[in-house]
Amino acid sequence: MLAQRLVKVAPTMIVPIPITTETQNQRGFNQVSAWLEKCEINEILTCISTSKAVQSMKTRRERLQTTQPFCLVTENLDLTGQRICIVDDVYTTGRTLRHASSCLYESGATQICTVTLAR
Numbered sequence: 001m002l003a004q005r006l007v008k009v010a011p012t013m014i015v016p017i018p019i020t021t022e023t024q025n026q027r028g029f030n031q032v033s034a035w036l037e038k039c040e041i042n043e044i045l046t047c048i049s050t051s052k053a054v055q056s057m058k059t060r061r062e063r064l065q066t067t068q069p070f071c072l073v074t075e076n077l078d079l080t081g082q083r084i085c086i087v088d089d090v091y092t093t094g095r096t097l098r099h100a101s102s103c104l105y106e107s108g109a110t111q112i113c114t115v116t117l118a119r
Helices: 002-009 021-027 031-035 060-064 095-106
Strands: 013-016 045-047 070-072 083-090 111-118
Touching: 002 083, 002 111, 031 083, 045 095, 070 095, 083 095, 095 111
Parallel strands: 013 083, 083 111
Antiparallel strands: 045 070
């Protein structure tokens, strides 16, 4: 179903939300990237910190006040003209997707859409 949705969206680039190094070490994989294993993805975002507080333990206000957790893997990456689809697992407040979008827009992305598995 996810792959079908991405075909309809027709992005030039699919970007999964990254996980922290701590989460990667605990879990051993990024669940979003795993769902996209049959798609061509571009892992161009990374987490600034190596660990973060679990989102489910935060209040709505705390989630909305979260500082930018992402940066581009490569500085000065030119995304001019790219139609990017950001994929995440759960949409609660939208803050994670807005942070990711901000990084991509600052690098020239023209259009960004988002797809999440659950809300």
